[in-house]
Amino acid sequence: MTDPLTLARPEILALEPYQHAAWLPELTRLHANENPWSDAGDPPGAGLNRYPEPQSAELCAALARVYGVAPEAVLAGRGSDEGIDLLVRAFCRAGHDRILVCPPTFGMYRVAAAIQGAGVVEVPLDHSFGLDARAILEAWTPAVRIVFLCSPNNPTGNRIADTELELLLAGLAGRALVVVDEAYAEFAPGSGTPGRLAGHPELVVLRTLSKAHGLAGARVGAVIADPGIIGLLARMLPPYALTAPSIRAALTALAPERLLRTAERVRRLVAERERVAANLGRLASVRRVWPSDANFLLVEFRDAPAALAAARSAGLLLRDLSGQPRLAGCIRITIGSPADNDRLLAALGELP
Ligand SMILES: Cc1ncc(COP(=O)(O)O)c(C=O)c1O
16 A cells, blocks of 8 residues: 555655644643633633644544544544645645546635645536546546545535445555545435545545534534544644634534434434425426435526525525536525525425
């Protein structure tokens, strides 16, 4: 097996990381130029006058437990967006290397590449939004350092077939990182690839607490990968990336009793998704509802601007995708509370 760090930028491998103030919470901190007084109301020892632990060991252990991997295989950052950015900066040389994406898919991969000055190779999903592993392998060149996959995919809602992923992992071994963004994996029971990491050092999995765990406002996500990759990204991460309130919120969300509640909420959202999909499918204004394994639906309307306007006049915002290639007439609808969903169905039901 090849060491995946051979794919990383040499200057990042040689990077001398910033030396943050030592984390020794049992000692009084006169080494980090903090203010000694915190606002009344801060919990003792956890005041916002103090910098947080640079990479919370407790949080990494909790994430590792939930995802079934070793703590050394986990990096906690500001949402999976930060993981995407770190990976592109660590593995793509500006003006030289490329990422590969399979549109229509999540837009941040392309944005991170543009910021880094990396090129983008596109291998579109097939007519039913399936991944074409053979076409990806054909499009690969040595400049392609990262292949970004998304499962379940945003905005199409479907997941990648196991056979295609296996083909890619075999074909790209030693050649490129295969990043599987699993922001919506909890809504697709039985999916999730962290279990495959052992045999595939190039596999990187992105997970987030923003979706199923209901913590989008805390901005906590995880990169799950070979410990060598995690160590490299950790050296690039700003020293106190996650704030103390975010760390506390994440630890609360990952406690066993909260995980049970999360699982129950996921079941309710999935049931709502199926109810909304069935009802939308009966509307005259709807041309097609794509099957979804996520917490949203991709819906093709006969008149997308009219559907957006009807929702807007009921006070509801939807995501217009109709201008994007292959998504003519399409709108992405997030599954909300049953009351929000009823309001939407009523508004769209008025359309001819
Ligand atoms: C596929 C996908 N990946 C990542 C993200 C970003 O998630 P986070 O909130 O963890 O940065 C999103 C957000 O919508 C997403 O759809």
